[in-house]
Amino acid sequence: VPVHTGTLRFSTEANGDIIDLTEGVMQVVRTSEAGDGAVNVFAVGSTAAVTTMEYERGGVSDLRAKLDELVPKHGDYEHNRLNHDTNSHAHMKAAIVGPSETIPLVGGRLMTGTWQQVVLIDFDDRPRERSVHVQIVA
């Protein structure tokens, strides 16, 4: 088990859709049979991000609304103008939040808090098929 990689796949609604990855990450961890190691969770694509949060309805709603306020969908955006595109806001949010987090694994348990889930945020403006890679280095 020095290195084990699994891929989680999701259909998302995008527009800031937040998906709880925690159980999927644990499935890859169990398949790896790793005890202690680093678990890297990585979102593929430039309009999605990975972070951790308490995954409950209120917090999900607040985080989406805040990011929409800080980086509005409509604006004077060069990406949209040059590429005849509509998702510049999604690119900016994804770059700021970032695509990866690494979580320690000890005795086969993720060292996250009780109310701390690993999440994917899909910022794109149309439904997407998303891949998230989970790699354990043990």
Added chain:
Amino acid sequence: VPVHTGTLRFSTEANGDIIDLTEGVMQVVRTSEAGDGAVNVFAVGSTAAVTTMEYERGGVSDLRAKLDELVPKHGDYEHNRLNHDTNSHAHMKAAIVGPSETIPLVGGRLMTGTWQQVVLIDFDDRPRERSVHVQIVA
């Protein structure tokens, strides 16, 4: 030494309290006796984050004030309403900054810059006991 994990514990004042983790991280590194490897620093909980910064009084004050301005304590927040809670702003800040950073270790030295410290930011709105895991994969 393939994998070594240590835990740092702190009492924080929260409200954006920023704590320099660098010496604590180095203590775990020295205990591991690792030479070259990846050092993952991970904040437990959904209202705290890990990043790097020049740890000096002015920068600490500016970063707290800027995050308070971008994500104010008081707002029309679903998390607070649904859970009869007061710390929605803390959850949002923590998710945006993120819980983990990974720092290369070479010859037993963290490859950070001279004025670049590893910090914990506790965004919660009441004093907390915090755990930060430091895991070296070498």
Added chain:
Amino acid sequence: VPVHTGTLRFSTEANGDIIDLTEGVMQVVRTSEAGDGAVNVFAVGSTAAVTTMEYERGGVSDLRAKLDELVPKHGDYEHNRLNHDTNSHAHMKAAIVGPSETIPLVGGRLMTGTWQQVVLIDFDDRPRERSVHVQIVA
């Protein structure tokens, strides 16, 4: 090849200059001869950051403009006052975006998306010589 570290060096114009690191990261990967493993990319210094994005002219321009709007160069900043300095905005941006990302490597290939490049953003307000460490743990 359990651990291999390389360093990329750049002269940047700073002021939000964004540099595509992807080919440099792959050069370090090829030198390591690693197949599967974790690739950590780490920016040295407290005024630069690492993230991923679609590296095209419009998106680069939008991200710089958005971060300048959220964290303006001119403001009532303690860091500048206490240290007779001018780059407090650069410190704040770097801490929010963060210095590191970790990317899975499988069969010698970075598991990034087709339009997802690894980038360095130099937020400082004067040209800099920058180092970015690329460490593969395989």
